[in-house]
Amino acid sequence: MTDIATYNFAYLDEQTKRMIRRAILKGIAIPGYQVPFASREMPMPYGWGTGGVQVTASIIGPDDVLKVIDQGADDTTNAVSIRAFFKKVANVAVTTETAKATIIQTRHRIPEHPLSAGQVLVYQVPIPEPLRFLEPRETETRKMHALEEYGLMHVKLYEDIARHGRIATTYAYPVKVEGRYVMDPSPTPKFDNPKMHRSPALQLFGAGREKRIYAVPPFTEVVSLDFEDHPFEVQTFDQPCALCAAENVYLDEVILDDHGGHMFVCSDTDHCEKRREEGHRGHLAPETPLALEKTEPAQ
Amino acid sequence: MTDEPLLRVSALSKFYGSRVGCENVTFDLWPGEVLAVVGESGSGKTTLLNCLSTRLLPSSGTASYRMRDGQFRELYRMSEAERRFLMRTDWGFVHQNPADGLRMTVSAGANVGERLMAVGDRHYGKIRATAVDWLSRVEIDEDRIDDEPRAFSGGMRQRLQIARNLVTGPRLVFMDEPTGGLDVSVQARLLDLLRGLVTDLGLAAIVVTHDLAVARLLSQRMMVMKDGRVVESGLTDRVLDDPRAPYTQLLVSSILQV
Amino acid sequence: MPTPLVVSDVAKSFTMHLRDGIRLPVVAGVSFSIQAGECAVLGGPSGAGKSSILKMLYGNYAVDEGQIIVQHDDGLIDLATASPRTVLAVRRQTIGYVSQFLRTVPRVSALDVVAEPLVERGEEREAAREKSRSLLAELNLPEKLWALPPATFSGGEQQRVNIARGFITEHPILLLDEPTASLDARNRDVVIALIAAKKAAGVALLGIFHDHDVREAVADRIIDVTAFAAGKIAA
Numbered sequence: 001m002t003d004i005a006t007y008n009f010a011y012l013d014e015q016t017k018r019m020i021r022r023a024i025l026k027g028i029a030i031p032g033y034q035v036p037f038a039s040r041e042m043p044m045p046y047g048w049g050t051g052g053v054q055v056t057a058s059i060i061g062p063d064d065v066l067k068v069i070d071q072g073a074d075d076t077t078n079a080v081s082i083r084a085f086f087k088k089v090a091n092v093a094v095t096t097e098t099a100k101a102t103i104i105q106t107r108h109r110i111p112e113h114p115l116s117a118g119q120v121l122v123y124q125v126p127i128p129e130p131l132r133f134l135e136p137r138e139t140e141t142r143k144m145h146a147l148e149e150y151g152l153m154h155v156k157l158y159e160d161i162a163r164h165g166r167i168a169t170t171y172a173y174p175v176k177v178e179g180r181y182v183m184d185p186s187p188t189p190k191f192d193n194p195k196m197h198r199s200p201a202l203q204l205f206g207a208g209r210e211k212r213i214y215a216v217p218p219f220t221e222v223v224s225l226d227f228e229d230h231p232f233e234v235q236t237f238d239q240p241c242a243l244c245a246a247e248n249v250y251l252d253e254v255i256l257d258d259h260g261g262h263m264f265v266c267s268d269t270d271h272c273e274k275r276r277e278e279g280h281r282g283h284l285a286p287e288t289p290l291a292l293e294k295t296e297p298a299q
Numbered sequence: 300m301t302d303e304p305l306l307r308v309s310a311l312s313k314f315y316g317s318r319v320g321c322e323n324v325t326f327d328l329w330p331g332e333v334l335a336v337v338g339e340s341g342s343g344k345t346t347l348l349n350c351l352s353t354r355l356l357p358s359s360g361t362a363s364y365r366m367r368d369g370q371f372r373e374l375y376r377m378s379e380a381e382r383r384f385l386m387r388t389d390w391g392f393v394h395q396n397p398a399d400g401l402r403m404t405v406s407a408g409a410n411v412g413e414r415l416m417a418v419g420d421r422h423y424g425k426i427r428a429t430a431v432d433w434l435s436r437v438e439i440d441e442d443r444i445d446d447e448p449r450a451f452s453g454g455m456r457q458r459l460q461i462a463r464n465l466v467t468g469p470r471l472v473f474m475d476e477p478t479g480g481l482d483v484s485v486q487a488r489l490l491d492l493l494r495g496l497v498t499d500l501g502l503a504a505i506v507v508t509h510d511l512a513v514a515r516l517l518s519q520r521m522m523v524m525k526d527g528r529v530v531e532s533g534l535t536d537r538v539l540d541d542p543r544a545p546y547t548q549l550l551v552s553s554i555l556q557v
Numbered sequence: 558m559p560t561p562l563v564v565s566d567v568a569k570s571f572t573m574h575l576r577d578g579i580r581l582p583v584v585a586g587v588s589f590s591i592q593a594g595e596c597a598v599l600g601g602p603s604g605a606g607k608s609s610i611l612k613m614l615y616g617n618y619a620v621d622e623g624q625i626i627v628q629h630d631d632g633l634i635d636l637a638t639a640s641p642r643t644v645l646a647v648r649r650q651t652i653g654y655v656s657q658f659l660r661t662v663p664r665v666s667a668l669d670v671v672a673e674p675l676v677e678r679g680e681e682r683e684a685a686r687e688k689s690r691s692l693l694a695e696l697n698l699p700e701k702l703w704a705l706p707p708a709t710f711s712g713g714e715q716q717r718v719n720i721a722r723g724f725i726t727e728h729p730i731l732l733l734d735e736p737t738a739s740l741d742a743r744n745r746d747v748v749i750a751l752i753a754a755k756k757a758a759g760v761a762l763l764g765i766f767h768d769h770d771v772r773e774a775v776a777d778r779i780i781d782v783t784a785f786a787a788g789k790i791a792a
Contacts, residue, residue: 134402147380151387151417155402158409158416161423162445227423329642487663494662498677516662520641534616534641541618545574552575 010057010090016040020058024204027215032177034128039211049082049107050208052124056105065093067101072109072267096270110192112249112271115201123186125207130174130184150182153225161230175222191234191250196222241266242284244275303365305330305471305503311360313346319527320346331501335514338524344507345475352392352473353382387414391464391472395479397456401448407459408444414467433462454485474506478513490516511554515539523547559628561730561761563590567623569609582787583609589780596752596762596775601782607765611732615654616644627651649677653731655723659715661708668703671721678726692721696747712739724751731755733764737771749774
C-alpha cells in the first residue's frame with residue numbers, strides 16, 4: 001500500500017473528480033452534446049489518452065475491473081501503460097477479457113464481444129468536433145450544433161463520393177445521436193459504428209487536449225450519416241482472420257517479412273485468443289495455443 | 300402580381316455610438332422587384348443591407364417579411380434559428396468578395412449542394428444533378444464540378460456564388476457590389492446573367508452598388524443614399540434621367556461617358 | 558369609350574443644383590387628351606419641350622404640377638403622382654414607348670430584345686419570338702442579324718429593332734419619339750403602315766416626327782407645344 005500513499009485514489013483529487021462527474025452527468029443527460037470541462041494535466045502527454053484517463057479516473061471504484069485497449073489490442077504500449085497506471089494509483093483489478101471488465105478504456109476500437117448492461121466504455125478522443133474539418137471557428141460550430149444546422153456534415157460525405165465514387169471516410173465516421181446531435185465517435189473504424197447503436201453499455205468520450213466530454217447513454221439511437229443512394233456500410237474483408245478464422249470481425253494487416261508477406265488478423269486480441277482457445281484455427285495459426293495473462297487480481 | 304409587398308421596412312436606423320450608419324429608412328419591396336441602393340463609400344448602403352439581411356441588428360425601426368405561408372414576420376423578433384433558416388432557404392446573399400460567400404476548400408458541386416443538404420436533401424445523385432444544372436445556368440462547364448473554387452477565376456467564383464445562393468429558389472436576394480472588383484467584360488457577362496436569372500425566377504433583390512450603370516441595368520427602382528439617409532428614391536430611369544436631389548445630380552453628372 | 562389619356566395643367570422645370578440652383582422651366586399648363594384610334598403629333602421647334610412631355614407621360618421624368626390621367630386596368634391612374642410600382646405596371650400593360658435610341662443590353666439577341674415586352678406581359682417565349690420574327694421581317698432587318706445583340710448594329714438597324722420592340726405589344730397607348738429619324742424611305746413607309754394598323758386597332762398614339770412626310774401621313778392632329786412655353790430662361 002505504500003505505493004499509492006502519495007496519490008489520492010485514482011490519481012485525481014476529489015474536487016476534480018466531482019467536476020468531471022458533473023460534466024459526465026450532463027453529457028449523459030444530453031446525448032452527443034460536447035460538455036466543456038476543466039481538463040487537468042496528466043502524467044502523460046496529450047494524444048496518449050489524457051481525456052479517457054480522466055474520465056476513467058473519475059468513475060472508477062475499488063471494485064471495478066479495468067480493461068484497456070489500444071487499436072483493439074491489450075498488449076500495446078498505450079494499453080499497457082494506462083493499465084499499469086490504474087493498477088498503481090487505484091489498485092484495481094485489471095483484465096484483458098472484455099466480458100469480465102466493468103470499465104473498458106479504448107483507443108479507437110470497440111471490442112468484438114458484445115458489451116452488456118453495467119459495463120462502461122471510455123473512449124479516448126483526439127478531436128471531438130465533427131464539424132471542425134469544414135468549419136474552423138468554434139463559435140460557429142457551437143451555433144451549428146445549437147441550431148441543428150448539419151448540412152455541412154453531408155458536404156463532407158458529398159465530397160467523398162465526388163472524389164472517390166463512394167463514401168471514403170472509414171474512421172471517425174459521423175453519427176447522429178438520438179436524432180439530435182451529430183457526434184464524432186472518435187477515430188474508431190466505421191466497422192464499429194453499428195455497435196454503438198442501442199448498446200446496453202454506457203459510452204463515455206473524453207478529449208483531454210480539447211477539454212470536452214460527451215456521452216451516449218445505454219440503449220441510445222446512434223445512426224451513421226449517409227445518402228439515400230449511398231447508404232452507410234461497414235468494411236468487409238474477403239478473408240477470415242489468419243489466426244482464428246473469425247469472419248465478420250475487424251482485421252489488421254500484419255507484415256511478416258520484407259518480401260511482401262503479410263496476413264490479416266483480428267484487431268481485437270482478446271477476441272482472437274478466446275477463439276483459438278476454443279479451438280478455432282486460421283491458416284497461419286501456430287500449432288500450440290498461446291498462453292497469455294488473463295485476469296490479474298488486485299495487489 | 301401579389302397585392303402585398305414581400306418586405307416592409309419602416310424607419311430603420313442604425314447608429315454606431317453617436318455615428319450614423321443609416322437613419323430612418325422606409326420602403327416596401329414587392330415580389331420580383333429589384334431595388335438598387337446607390338451611394339458612395341460610407342453612405343450607409345452596406346449598413347442598411349446588413350440590417351435588412353439581419354446580419355446586423357438595427358438600433359431602431361422595423362422590417363417585416365412575408366413568409367411563404369403569407370404571414371408577415373417581424374425580422375428582428377425572430378429567433379436566430381429562424382433567421383438563419385430563412386437565410387439559407389428563402390434568401391440569398393451575394394458578397395462582393397466570393398471568398399466570403401463560398402467554401403473555398405470544397406468542390407464547386409458541394410458549394411452548390413450545401414444548401415440542399417442543409418434543408419434535408421439526402422440523395423447524392425439528385426443533389427449532383429441539381430448542381431450540374433445550376434452550374435450550367437451560371438455558365439460554368441460541367442467538368443469543373445469537382446474543382447475547388449480556389450482554382451476559379453474571379454468571374455467564375457462570383458457566378459458560383461450566385462448558383463450556391465439560388466439553388467433553393469429563394470424569393471429575396473441581397474447583393475453587395477456583385478460586380479465589384481471584376482474586369483469590365485466579366486462584369487457585363489455577370490450582369491447579363493443576373494438580369495436573366497432575376498427575370499426568369501421572378502426574384503426580388505436588393506442590390507447595393509456604387510455603379511450607376513449596374514443599377515440601371517439590374518433594377519427597376521433605386522434609392523440614393525448619402526450620410527446614412529435616403530436623399531432620393533423612385534424609378535431607376537426616372538432618378539437617373541431626371542435626378543432631383545443635389546447629390547443625385549452630382550452622382551449622375553460624374554458618370555464617365557464612354 | 559373612355560379617353561385613354563388626359564393631360565391637364567402639367568408643368569415641368571429642371572433645378573440645376575450644380576449650377577447654383579438655377580431653375581430651368583420647360584413647359585407649363587400642358588393640357589390635351591388623346592382618343593383611342595387617334596394619332597396626335599407634338600409640334601414645335603427643337604427645345605420646345607416635346608421630348609420632355611413624352612418622357613413625363615412615360616414616367617421617365619418627374620412632373621412638377623398637374624395631372625396625367627391614364628385609363629389603366631379598368632381604372633384611372635394619375636401618373637404624375639403614381640408610385641414607381643404603379644408606373645411599372647402602366648408601362649407593362651398600358652403605355653408603350655419607342656425611344657429615339659435603343660438602350661442595348663450586352664449579349665441579348667435582337668430577337669429577344671424585341672420579344673421581351675411580350676414575355677414580360679406573360680406571353681410564352683416561343684410565341685413572343687415568333688411575333689418578333691415576323692415584325693423584324695416586316696421591317697426588313699436582315700435575318701442574319703436576328704440572333705446577334707444589337708449593340709454593334711448601324712443606327713438604322715438599331716432603330717428598327719427599337720420600333721419592333723415598341724410595336725410588338727398591344728398597349729392601348731403608344732408614345733413615339735422620332736421613330737423614323739434614321740430610316741430610309743422604304744422603312745419609313747413600313748412604320749407608317751404599322752402606325753395605321755395601330756390606329757385601326759384603337760390604339761391612342763402620341764408622337765414626335767420631324768420628318769414632314771411621315772407627319773403628314775400619320776397625324777390626325779398637331780398639338781402645338783409652343784403654346785405651353787413656360788417663359789424660357791436662356792440656359
